Structure formats: structure tokens, C-alpha cells
Amino acid sequence: MGDNNMENKKENxxxxxxxxxxxxxxxxxxxKEIAKNAGVEFDEQTSTLKVKSLDRVVELEYPSYDMKExxxxxxxxxxxxxxxxxxNTPILSKQIKFGELKDGLIRGARFDKTVEVELERFxxxxxxxxxIEVFKSLDAKFIDSKADLSAVFYLYPYYPxxxxxxxxxxxxxxxxxxxxDKTADHYLTIEDAVGVGELxxxxxxxxxxxxxxxx
Numbered sequence: 001m002g003d004n005n006m007e008n009k010k011e012n013x014x015x016x017x018x019x020x021x022x023x024x025x026x027x028x029x030x031x032k033e034i035a036k037n038a039g040v041e042f043d044e045q046t047s048t049l050k051v052k053s054l055d056r057v058v059e060l061e062y063p064s065y066d067m068k069e070x071x072x073x074x075x076x077x078x079x080x081x082x083x084x085x086x087x088n089t090p091i092l093s094k095q096i097k098f099g100e101l102k103d104g105l106i107r108g109a110r111f112d113k114t115v116e117v118e119l120e121r122f123x124x125x126x127x128x129x130x131x132i133e134v135f136k137s138l139d140a141k142f143i144d145s146k147a148d149l150s151a152v153f154y155l156y157p158y159y160p161x162x163x164x165x166x167x168x169x170x171x172x173x174x175x176x177x178x179x180x181d182k183t184a185d186h187y188l189t190i191e192d193a194v195g196v197g198e199l200x201x202x203x204x205x206x207x208x209x210x211x212x213x214x215x
Contacts, residue, residue: 015073015074015077018077019073019076019077019080022077022080022081022084023064023065023080025084026065026080026083026084027063029084031047031049031062031063034049034083034086035049036088037086037087037088038051038082038083038086038088038156038157038158038187039086039088039156039157039158040052040083040157042062047061047062047063048060048061048062048068049062049065049083051079051083051156051157052154052156052157053075053079053154053155053156054138054139054153054154054155054203055137055138055139058071058079060079060083065080065083072199072202074195074198074199075199077192077195078188078192078195078196078199079156081188081189081192082156082159082187082188082192085186085187085188085189086158086186086187087186087187088158089158089183089186089187090183091158091160091181091183092181092182092183093160093181094181094182095162095179095180095181095182096179096180096181096182096184097109097112097177097179097180098111098112098115098178098180098190098193098194098197099111099112101180101184101185101190101193102185102190103189103190104190104193107190107191107194108190108193108194111194111197112177112178115176115177115178115197115201116175116176116177118201119163119165119175119176119177119178119201120173120174120175120176122176122201122204122205122208123165123167123168123173123174123175123176124173124174126174126208128148128149128167130208130211130212131149131165131167132149133211134204134207134208134211135149135151135153135163135204137207137211138153138203138204138207139153139154140152140153141154143162145164147164147165147166147177148165148166148167149164149165149167150162150163150164150165151163151165153200155196155199155200156187158183158186158187159180159181159184159187159188159196160180160181161178161179161180161196161197161200162178162179162180162181163176163177163178163179163200163204164176164177164178164179178197178200180193
């Protein structure tokens with residue numbers, strides 16, 4: 001129990017330090033410029049940045065950058081970093097693995113393997129209809145690909161995350177892969193990108209629970 005408390009305190013301290021630093025980098029920036037570069041809306045009347053994230057709109061007060069509703073800590077952090085780094089580079093709709101990101105050779109390549117394990121775990125004992133329903137509920141856009149199912153999730157307006165699924169057959173279990181757009185380095189660092197991937201895994205599992213396990 002003591003070890004867990006120590007770990008939690010370390011995590012909280014690490015998050016708080018990064019959170020304060022992320023807010024500091026946004027200080028003095030023009031909210032209209034941020035909105036243009038990040039593809040978000042700035043409501044001048046309420047002094048609020050409105051960010052479409054999956055099936056919801058996240059609102060941040062300006063100039064404090066405080067969120068109006070409680071969110072996952074690491075989503076808060078990646079969103080602040082996204083607003084800071086965004087440079088209005090158009091989405092190319094060209095998928096790359098996490099290992100192909102700038103500085104992603106080790107951390108990203110390792111996460112590519114992790115995400116396959118996590119998606120295989122998510123897909124186990126789930127039928128195609130359930131997976132599609134979960135993805136639809138998160139406002140995914142379905143696209144044609146060589147996979148059995150390919151869904152694009154817009155965690156942030158210029159930061160699409162694509163999940164490709166191959167459903168179980170007589171020979172192989174269901175498997176999945178996750179990709180980012182080739183422009184991802186313009187919006188988040190490799191550490192943030194991995195955080196986004198982990199967040200997506202949590203989100204789809206939570207949404208499945210909400211749709212199918214709490215009735």
C-alpha cells in the first residue's frame with residue numbers, strides 16, 4: 001500500500017510539473033492564432049477555446065487554460081501541448097506507425113508492439129457489430145483499406161488516429177494496429193503521441209464498458 005502511495009505521489013508531482021510548464025508556454029499567445037493553427041474555435045464572448053475531441057467538445061478558459069470539465073490528466077496535458085505546437089499543417093491522410101515518428105525509433109517502435117497486444121485483448125470475444133458500435137459512438141470515420149475495418153478518430157482536429165482491425169477467422173485471432181498521420185510531428189512530440197495512443201486504448205475500453213457492461 002505504501003509503495004503504491006509513493007508511486008501515485010511521484011506521478012502526481014510529475015504531472016503537475018509538466019502541467020504548469022505547458023501552461024507557461026501558452027502564456028501571452030494570441031488565442032485567435034492558436035485557434036487557427038490547431039483547428040479549434042475561440043469564442044470571444046466567453047473567452048473560451050472549444051476543441052472537438054472524439055464525440056465531445058472540450059472547453060478551456062482563456063487565458064488560464066483551465067478546463068471547464070474534469071478530463072483524464074494526460075489528455076489535459078497532450079491537449080495543452082497540441083495547442084502550443086500546432087502550426088496549421090494540413091492533414092495528409094498518409095498513415096505512419098509510431099516508430100516512424102521523429103525520435104520514435106525506440107519509444108515509438110516499442111509502443112507499436114504494445115498497442116497490438118492491447119488491441120488484440122480488446123477484440124477478444126467481441127463481434128464485429130460491437131466494435132463498430134463502440135467506434136461509432138466515438139465519432140469515428142470509417143474508411144476503405146486492406147483491413148476488415150479501418151476507423152479514423154479525431155482526438156484533436158488536426159490529429160487523427162487510425163485503427164485498423166482484422167477480425168477473427170478460422171486460423172487467426174482478431175488483431176489490430178494503430179497509426180498516426182504523417183503530419184503528427186507538427187502537433188505533438190513522441191512522448192505525447194504515445195500518451196495519445198494509450199489514451200485511445202483506455203477510451204475504447206471504457207466506451208465498450210459503458211455500452212455493453214453497465215446495462
